[in-house]
Amino acid sequence: MKSRIFGIKYCGGCNPGYDRLELIDSIKTGLGEQIQWTSFEDSRADKVLIICGCSTQCAEVEHIPQEKRVWIHTPDFDRSSLKE
Amino acid sequence: MKTAVQYEESLRKLDLTVYMFGEKLENVVDNPIIRPSMNAVAKTYEMAARPEFEDIMTATSHLTGKKINRFTHIHQGTGDLVKKTKMGRLMGAHTGCCFQRCVGIDALNALSMTTFEIDEVHGTEYNRRFLEFLRYVQDEDLMCDGAMTDPKGDRSLPPHQQEDPDMYLRVVEEREDGIIVRGAKAHQTGAVNSHEIIVMPTIAMREEDRDYAVSFAVPSDTSGITYIMGRQSCDLRKTEGGNLDQGNLFYGGHEALVVFDNVFVPRERIFMLGEVAFAGHLVERFASYHRQSYACKTGVGDVLIGAAQTIAEYNGAQNASHIKDKIIEMNHLNETMFCGSLACAAEGHKEPSGTFLVNTLLANVCKQNVTRLPYEIARLAQDIAGGLMVTLPSEKDLKSPEVGKWMEKYFKGKAEISTEDRLRILRLIENITLGTAAVGYLTESMHGAGSPQAQRIMISRQVNLKEKQKLAKRLCGVNPE
Incomplete structure (x- = not known):
């Protein structure tokens, strides 16, 4: 039974420092079945992962509520925060 | 927005008159020489989704x-200007070539300002017409060719003094419902992949050039328009049946001479008609945007740097200090181009029409770098690649039952890398630095959006030399005049 819903928002990826799609795949694998994944535009999302290719973090997020935003710009971020 | 498939379908509905190698093409979209360029434009649709x-x-x-x-x-x-710069890099990196769609956005933005300003002075209604056209372009997600460059004939003479008056596109007849135009636009990037052709004058003009001060948009298959495809180095490799020797298997660019032989333009599609004072204004705005657009070469540079690093690894040379240093230099030059495009975008400003324009000094500095740096990046890539890039036998020899085994044996690099992979990366470097993609990466970098001297003139006009002198004099005790 899936308990939480996560949205995904990407920056445009003009010059990413890592493979953003690979990262999201590894996050999905790590979190397993407990998460239902959706678009960042889905209002049901509990959190929206904002996957940015570099520290500029230029993704447009004005339509994403502040409290839902989880900014990620490196594969080395603290993944435990996603399980809270 | 259109999907890439819908875009291709929409092109099939066009009735274009296209000539290549002296023959009229019956099927433009599937022609093997043109198709990679269509793929590159289609990528702009695919990636948006x-x-x-x-x-x-x-x-x-x-x-x-x-x-x-x-x-x-x-x-x-x-922010939009910065995203345009990033879009250029992104598209260049994912196609490894000219994706042809930047001239359209640059023409649209330039006209959004110039039509507004002509109306302010002359009480005309060009901006209303333009905005209706723009809405159509946005709703239908159209590919537009921004057609500026006239053949120009004798460069020492203005349009009205040319021996052949058609050397610059001009109005030959004005009617109540529109105008008839005649002339040509040269080097038109992506012309036969376009739904609409947006025509603009190519230089500043004077009163005697009134017939040449004209801007309009027409569907690309309008009666009287003929396209004559430009050749590219190594273009026939696309017809040989294999795919290794092409270097880039999927994408490419194209240019064409677009001839307007008494073409009718309805009045609703005219955005300038005789307002000579605004011809130069439109040219400068378009050129500034287009000089920013050369961020695309950073994206192609990303591909070339990746290819150079890969061949170094395939050759077992990647740890040599001089190879590492050359890769660093390629990256330095590549990011320098990106810096210029980003800077002119970030320093942009709002014009009276509401449209944001790049910082024109920095846009010219950006493009001036682009006239030079890809050549140095290409030189370094060839240095790293080695001479095999240009002495390599064909794919057919590699597949030959008689001599293929020797190619496999003698063109082997690192043991764990297949010979074919090594040859593929060499062909990609060849493609970008002296094959079909070199048209876009090198010579287009030199002359596209204006040749180097055009930027130097703009730089000289815009820097404040007097202020710089004042700064110097103050520091060394010279009295200001």
């Missing part, structure tokens, strides 16, 4: 509030 790129590739229309492809957007802030 992908979540991992849409933040750059799409925008919100200021006319309708709808989500649109950024290639049809009018810049509403410096």
Whole structure:
């Protein structure tokens, strides 16, 4: 039974420092079945992962509520925060 | 927004008159020499639909509030200008060639300002017409060719003094319902992949050139328009049946001479008609935007640097200090081009029409770098690649039952890398530095959006030399005049 819903928002990826799609795949694998994944535009999302290719973090997020935003710009971020 | 498939379908509905190698083409879309260029434009549609790129590739229309492809957007802030720079790099990196759609966005943005300003002075209605056209382009997600460069004939003479008056596109007849134009536009990037041709004058003009001060948009298959395809180095490799020798298996660019032989333009599609004082204004605006657009070469540079590093690894040379240093230098030069394009975008400003324009001094500095740096990056890539890049036998020899075994044996690099992979990366480097893609990466970098001297003139006009002298004099005790 899936308990939480996560949205995904990407920056445009003009010059990413890592493979953003690979990262999201590894996050999905790590979190397993407990998460239902959706678009960042889905209002049901509990959190929206904002996957940015570099520290500029230029993704447009004005339509994403502040409290839902989880900014990620490196594969080395603290993944435990996603399980809270 | 259109999907890539819908875009291709829409091209099939066009009735274009296209000539190549002296023959009229019956099927433009599937022609093996042209098709890679169509693929590159189609990529601008495909990437706009992908979540991992849409933040750059799409925008919100200021006319309708709808989500649109950024290639049809009018810049509403410096953030839009920065995203345009990033879009150029992104598209260059994913196609490894000229993707042809930047001239359209640059023409649209330039006309959004110039039509507004002509109306302010002359009480005309060009901006209303333009905005109706823009809405159509955005709603239908159209590919537009921004057609500026005239053949120009004798460069020492203005349009009205040319021996052949058609050397610059001109109005030959004015009617109540529109105009008839005649002339040509040269070097038209992506012309036969376009739905619309947006024509603009190519130089500043004087009163005697009134017939040449004309801007308009017409569907690309309008009666009287003929396209004559430009050749590219190594173009026939696309017809040989294999795919290794092409270097880039999927994408390419194209240019064409577009001839307007007494073409009718309806009045609703005319955006300038005889307002000579605004011809230079339009040229400068378009050129400034287009000089920013050369961020695309950073994306192609990304591909070339990746290819150079790969061949170094395939050759077992990647740890040599001089190879590492050359890769660093390639990256330095590549990011220098990106810096210029980003800077002119970030330093943009709002014009009276509401459209944001790049910082024109920095846009010219950006493009001046682009006339030089890709050549040095290409030289370094060839240095790293080695001479095999140009002495390599063909794919057919590699597949030959008689001699293929010797190619496999003697063109082997690192043991764990297949010979074919090594040859593929060499062909890609060849493609970008002296094959079909070198048209875009090198010579287009030199002459596209204006040749180097055009930027130097603009730089000299815009720097404040007196202020710089004042600064110097103050520091060394020379009395200011």
